[in-house]
Amino acid sequence: MLDTPEEQAFDDIVFIASRTCDTPIALISLLDHDRQWFKARVGLDVSETEIAQSVCQIDIDEANVLVIPDLTCDPRTAKNPLVTGERAFRFYAGAPLVLRSGVVVGRLCVIDTVPRPEGLTPEQLTLLRALGRQVSDQLDLRRAGQISARLLELQSALIEIGECIRASEEAVEMTSAAAAVVGRVLQVERASFGLVDPDVENVDVEADWTAPGVASIAGRHRFADYGALRADLVAGEPLVIEDVATDHRTSANTAAMHALDIGALVNMPVRERGRTVAIFIVNAARPRTWTPDELLFLRSVADRLEAGVARLRAEQQQSILNGEINHRLKNMLAMVQAIASQTLRAVSEREPVESFERRLVALSAAHDVLLQKSWKDADLRTVAEAVVETVGFGDRVNLDGPSVPLGARAALSFSLVVHELMTNACKYGSLCMEGGHVELTWIIEGNAPNASLIVRWRERGGPPVVAPSRKGFGSRLIRLGLTGTGGTDLRYDPDGFEADLRASVEHLAQA
Incomplete structure (x- = not known):
């Protein structure tokens, strides 16, 4: 009033x-x-x-x-x-x-x-x-x-902060965005986020939000320089001071606070495994009564930041782990290829050996695609492009179709099938002659959860097609289809080999 x-x-x-x-x-x-x-x-x-x-x-x-x-x-x-x-x-x-x-x-x-x-x-x-x-x-x-209007305002601010956290890819970006919202809604002079050392002796304040004309406090600060602040934070309790000049924790050293234009403050701890690892900081230039609703709001902000920072940290650790797995997997595939070359060196028929080596290369390409997605969904087009690039003739293969997510097993299976089709086209089909080309297209029929993916392989411009007299491993692999469960239709038309592969979209995404 x-x-x-x-x-x-x-x-x-x-x-x-x-x-x-x-x-x-x-x-x-x-x-x-x-x-x-x-x-x-x-x-x-x-x-x-x-x-x-x-x-x-x-x-x-x-x-x-x-x-x-x-x-x-x-x-x-x-x-x-x-x-x-x-x-x-x-x-x-x-x-x-x-x-x-x-x-x-x-x-x-x-x-x-x-x-x-x-x-x-x-x-x-x-x-x-x-x-x-x-x-x-x-x-x-x-x-x-x-109060009713204030509660609505605080709730809206929490929603806004949640959106900022979800959209952020870096911890500093996340905390800065949250601080800006808090500063605006609480009408304070400064809001920031700081990482606390293991002994809760120092806090490293990241890029903070400040009102116009207010200095930043980004950098390292020692709690003891500002008063008896550690006890609450070590215990995981919010540090709430309404007047630094009269509060027993800060009254003996108000000069340090006033030098930073701090008349009242809240330090809301962020906990991890029972220890304070960070604090969300709010500073007001004049003495101020912090309402229960405002403190609850700040607690919710700290909790959301804790979860958001933990998510980013987990994603970063997973990225490092994936990189290590990929490095070891490539070494293993190279070792398998070397062992196979040494073991099969005496084999006079080189074609099976070379086919085996090419399949290892196709598997490696599919693994690269999956690694970029942290071993989550890989897009069908991305997998196909990686295999085509590995084999070559990319300028003579036309890819067309909607985005289709493939699970890890489905991506590996699809990469091997495309590799076999490309190899056969290079040896016997349309890619073995000048002017020959391949149409690799796919469509989705029906609606979820019963939708089906149909992959169509069409070769044109090659030599007359003759059905093979025997079925080798490659032919059997193609007949197994996209997920090893069949659903294939192979046609040896004189004008060009054709193949239709069918599978459940839902199954492909989960495989």
């Missing part, structure tokens, strides 16, 4: 209070840390005064009507500039403004410039109390509306 515009409901109440108590001045005074601010006023030309000049703050925690018949005679007010100065206040009566939570936030007061030894009549006191309750009810209604 502080510093909000005038409102008729409150203006009406001070007008009625002034008339009821027959005083020239009536005020709704709300007490802040360093001032009293008048939400509504009659007969006064200022909207606030320093808190030291406030008569309303006297005995405020007792929540009773305060009546001072002559302010010059009361030791609590006799030297008040409002009493001794040109305004010359003499009489005061104020009803407390008590919210439903029990908190007293100010008074509805009436003031006169002449003493009134008799004070207020019983009827005037009753009406002043009733009007004070009306002010309190109005404040509660607006507070409830503000």
Whole structure:
């Protein structure tokens, strides 16, 4: 409510209070840390005064009507500039403004410039109390509306932060985006994320978000330089300080805080395996009361960042592991190829040996494709392109079809089938003659979960086709189909060899 515009409901109440108590001045005074601010006023030309000049703050925690018949005679007010100065206040009566939570936030007061030894009549006191309750009810209604709007705002901010986390590929990008949202929503001067060393002695603050004109605190900071901050963070408890000048953990060393324009702060710990590994930092330049909703919001932000950073760390570790697996797999395939070459060196018929070596190369190409996807789904086109590039003749093979995800086993199987088809085309089919070409296309028929993939191989421009007299390993491999379960149709038409391979799309993705 502080510093909000005038409102008729409150203006009406001070007008009625002034008339009821027959005083020239009536005020709704709300007490802040360093001032009293008048939400509504009659007969006064200022909207606030320093808190030291406030008569309303006297005995405020007792929540009773305060009546001072002559302010010059009361030791609590006799030297008040409002009493001794040109305004010359003499009489005061104020009803407390008590919210439903029990908190007293100010008074509805009436003031006169002449003493009134008799004070207020019983009827005037009753009406002043009733009007004070009306002010309190109005404040509660607006507070409830503000809380509801605030909760919606915080919830929307959490959704926005979740989207930032999902879209981020680097931890710094993730934490910077979250800090920017938090800083904007909480209207603070600084928000940042920092990694904590194992002993919780230092924090390394990453690129932080700051309000315009506020300096960054990116870099290493020692907790002990700012006060007794470690104990809460070691225990995994939020470090919540509403005023660094009065809080026992920071009051002995406020200079370090003030040098960074910090009047209030929250350090929300991020835990991993029972240890604080990072903190989400929020700084306000002035003393500030952090509401339970704001602290819950910051806890949720820290939890989301913890999960997001853990995900990125796991993905990075998996990438390193995949690289090591790929390196060892290539070494193993090379070793198998070397052993096979040495073992089969004496074999006079070289064609089977060379076919075996080429199949190893096709497997290696498929493994490369899978590695790029972290051994998850590989796209059918990507696998086909890798095999065609390995065999050659890529300029004479036309690929066309929609994106189709293949599981690891299906990708390896498909790569071997395409390799056999390419090898046969190079030796006996359309690719063994100038001008010959291949159409490798695929379509999806039906709808999930019963959709089928149909891969079509068409050779044109080669020599007349003759069905083979015997079926070797390559032919048997092709007849096994995309996932080793059949579903093939081979046709040895004189104009060109044709093959149709059929499999379940759902099975291919899971294989």
